[in-house]
Amino acid sequence: xxxxxxxxxxxxxxxxxxxxxxxxxxxxxxxxxxxxxxxxxxxxxxxxxxxxxxxxxxxxxxxxxxxxxxxxxxxxxxxxxxxxxxxxxxxxxxxxxxxxxxxxxxxxxxxxxxxxxxxxxxxxxxxxxxxxxxxxxxxxxxxxxxxxxxxxxxxxxxxxxxxxxxxxxxxxxxxxxxxxxxxxxxxxxxxxxxxxxxxxxxxxxxxxxxxxxxxxxxxxxxxxxxxxxxxxxxxxxxxxxxxxxxxxxxxxxxxxxxxxxxxxxxxxxxxxxxxxxxxxxxxxxxxxxxxxxxxxxxxxxxxxxxxxxxxxxxxxxxxxxxxxxxxxxxxxxxxxxxxxxxxxxxxxxxxxxxxxxxxxxxxxxxxxxxxxxxxxxxxxxx
Amino acid sequence: xxxxxxxxxxxxxxxxxxxxxxxxxxxxxxxxxxxxxxxxxxxxxxxxxxxxxxxxxxxxxxxxxxxx
Numbered sequence: 001x002x003x004x005x006x007x008x009x010x011x012x013x014x015x016x017x018x019x020x021x022x023x024x025x026x027x028x029x030x031x032x033x034x035x036x037x038x039x040x041x042x043x044x045x046x047x048x049x050x051x052x053x054x055x056x057x058x059x060x061x062x063x064x065x066x067x068x069x070x071x072x073x074x075x076x077x078x079x080x081x082x083x084x085x086x087x088x089x090x091x092x093x094x095x096x097x098x099x100x101x102x103x104x105x106x107x108x109x110x111x112x113x114x115x116x117x118x119x120x121x122x123x124x125x126x127x128x129x130x131x132x133x134x135x136x137x138x139x140x141x142x143x144x145x146x147x148x149x150x151x152x153x154x155x156x157x158x159x160x161x162x163x164x165x166x167x168x169x170x171x172x173x174x175x176x177x178x179x180x181x182x183x184x185x186x187x188x189x190x191x192x193x194x195x196x197x198x199x200x201x202x203x204x205x206x207x208x209x210x211x212x213x214x215x216x217x218x219x220x221x222x223x224x225x226x227x228x229x230x231x232x233x234x235x236x237x238x239x240x241x242x243x244x245x246x247x248x249x250x251x252x253x254x255x256x257x258x259x260x261x262x263x264x265x266x267x268x269x270x271x272x273x274x275x276x277x278x279x280x281x282x283x284x285x286x287x288x289x290x291x292x293x294x295x296x297x298x299x300x301x302x303x304x305x306x307x308x309x310x311x312x313x314x315x316x317x318x319x320x321x322x323x324x325x326x327x328x329x330x331x332x333x334x335x336x337x338x339x340x341x342x343x344x345x346x347x348x349x350x351x352x353x354x355x356x357x358x359x360x361x362x363x364x365x366x367x368x369x370x371x372x373x374x375x376x377x378x379x380x381x382x
Numbered sequence: 383x384x385x386x387x388x389x390x391x392x393x394x395x396x397x398x399x400x401x402x403x404x405x406x407x408x409x410x411x412x413x414x415x416x417x418x419x420x421x422x423x424x425x426x427x428x429x430x431x432x433x434x435x436x437x438x439x440x441x442x443x444x445x446x447x448x449x450x
Contacts, residue, residue, distance in 0.1 A: 142390050147442075161439060170435035176442035196442060271432060278428050281397050285421040288404025292414035295407065 015094070022092035025099075033101060034085045034109050035062065037078050042068065051078075053086060053101065064088070066103035074106060076116070083109045111214065118221050122248055125223075130230045131251040137235045139255065139266055140203045145172040146267050147196035147205045147234075149189060151180035155210035156260070160239065163264030168271045174199055180209040186222035197234050204267050205232065207249065208239035208260070220247035229253055239263040338369035356382040388424075390431045397424040 012020070035053035038061075042049045049071040053062045064086060078084065088103040108116050125131060146164065150156045157175060164171050178192040179185045189207070196202055207229065209220070219225065220240045229236055230252040238253035239260065250256040257263035330336065338344070344367040345352045352364070358380040365374055388396065400421040403409060409417060 165437055165439075169437050170432065172438045172440075174440050174442055192442070199442065274428075274432055278394070278397075278425060278432075281394075281401050281421075282425045284401040284405065285397070285418060285425070288401060288407075289414060289418035289421075291407060292404060292409060292411060292418075296411040296414075 014097070018092060018094040018097050021097075022094055025090045025092050028090055030087060030089045030104065032085050032087050033062065034083070037082045037084055038080050040078060040080055042071070053084075056083075063098065063100040064103050065100055066106070070105070076106060076108060078106070083112055085109045114214070114218065118248065121221070121223055121226075122251070125226065125248065125252075130227065135230070136254045139235050139237070141269060143171075143204045143267060145174055145199070145201040145203065147174045147176065147199065147202045148208065149176050149178060149192050149196060149205060150208040151210065152177050153210045156208040156239070159260035160206060160208055160263050163261045164268055167264050168268035170271070171268050172201070174202060181212065181216045181219060185219035186225045189219065190225050190228045193228055193232065197232060202234055205234050205236045206239055206257075206263050206267065207236060207253070208263065211242060214245060217241070217245055217247045220249040225249060226252045237263055237266055335369070338367070341369075343368050354382075355380045387427070390428055393424045393427045393431075397421055397428065400424070 033053060036056050037051050038054045039050070039052040041051065047068055048065045049068050050063070050065050053064050054060070066088075076084075085107050086101060086103045087105045087107075088101050091100060091102045092098065093100055107113060129135070148157065148160060150160070157177070161173055161175065164173060174196060176192045176196050178188045180189065193205065193207070196205060207220075209217075217240065220238075226248045229238065229249050235254045237255050237257055238247075238250045239257040239262070241247050241250040241256065242258060255266055257266055334344070346365045346367070347358070347362060352358070358364070358377050360377050360379060362377045363374060364377060365372060400417050404414060404417055404421075
């Protein structure tokens with residue numbers, strides 16, 4: 001029949017009304033709300049951080065707040081426009097009668113969430129040294145057996161196997177197919193990796209997958225898989241990423257290859273080059289051996305020559321020695337003395353040196369350098 | 383008892399060392415001859431490893447691996 005008369009109404013104060021509504025709202029459960037960050041306001045000396053969540057489709061807005069310390073602890077580096085999911089409950093800011101959300105935690109949503117998570121994982125693993133250059137091992141030059149872990153698509157598997165066999169026909173390859181996308185892919189790849197590393201003679205592994213979107217490649221940035229690759233007992237090549245994306249497994253492997261041909265080039269040598277090198281060695285071997293023979297032949301010839309001339313040489317040397325002695329002999333002989341003007345005086349057979357033995361009228365023979373004569377002593381003085 | 387066969391790389395490395403030695407030319411004749419013989423042997427060994435070995439592609443058996 002009309003509104004009750006003024007004296008009969010229940011009338012609340014604004015404060016009481018707001019308090020009442022606030023209490024009702026407090027009964028509502030915590031929920032997740034997804035939206036775009038707008039009007040993000042944060043100051044070091046404010047106790048709370050404020051933002052407005054916007055529904056990108058309808059434009060509906062919801063003011064929100066979060067204790068600054070909790071917000072900072074998340075370290076999300078949020079900016080206006082970022083898509084997020086907020087967990088919290090509705091509340092009424094009583095002084096203003098304003099509905100807002102009290103946020104307990106925030107997570108990035110959509111692609112951004114993956115990217116951010118990957119960045120964080122990458123930083124953490126890098127800090128641990130999982131990607132360190134010192135950990136990278138060289139690949140064997142001539143592997144006994146190559147293991148290939150790959151998906152079932154032709155590009156990765158077929159192209160790599162073909163490239164390897166073309167480059168090095170005697171290659172032995174062990175192919176292990178496994179799921180390379182989907183939620184269980186990472187665990188499957190880890191198990192397959194373990195299996196091939198345990199197979200006999202495997203001394204290098206290639207992990208490969210064909211092209212794909214960012215989401216398709218996500219399993220190859222899975223933490224357990226990345227650690228398994230880094231800790232693989234056998235040197236490992238990652239042929240997963242392309243120019244745009246670098247999944248974390250590329251960083252953890254010993255080498256990365258961007259194409260199947262590149263992968264083949266890394267794991268096997270070129271058989272043609274090996275043949276050429278062998279042929280060159282063989283030719284050098286023959287040359288070296290022949291030279292050794294020739295050189296020794298020359299040496300032998302020279303020795304033979306010397307041997308032939310040796311007797312003549314010997315005689316020549318002897319003759320020279322004899323001549324030298326002869327010379328000395330001549331110098332020492334009496335002939336030379338006689339030539340110098342001395343005479344040999346004899347009385348009978350004896351050669352005289354002392355005049356005292358002579359008496360006048362003794363007969364003596366005098367030999368000169370040329371000729372001799374007899375003479376009688378007239379007078380002798382000692 | 384014969385020594386285990388050297389790997390291709392070991393054989394090739396030894397062959398190239400022998401070639402170097404012969405090219406230096408300071409080996410006496412009988413050593414040069416035996417070096418050359420060993421070199422020929424290594425060459426034949428390397429060639430066999432390149433040409434004689436059969437390439438093989440095997441598939442890993444799926445026993446013991448988690449289902450896809």
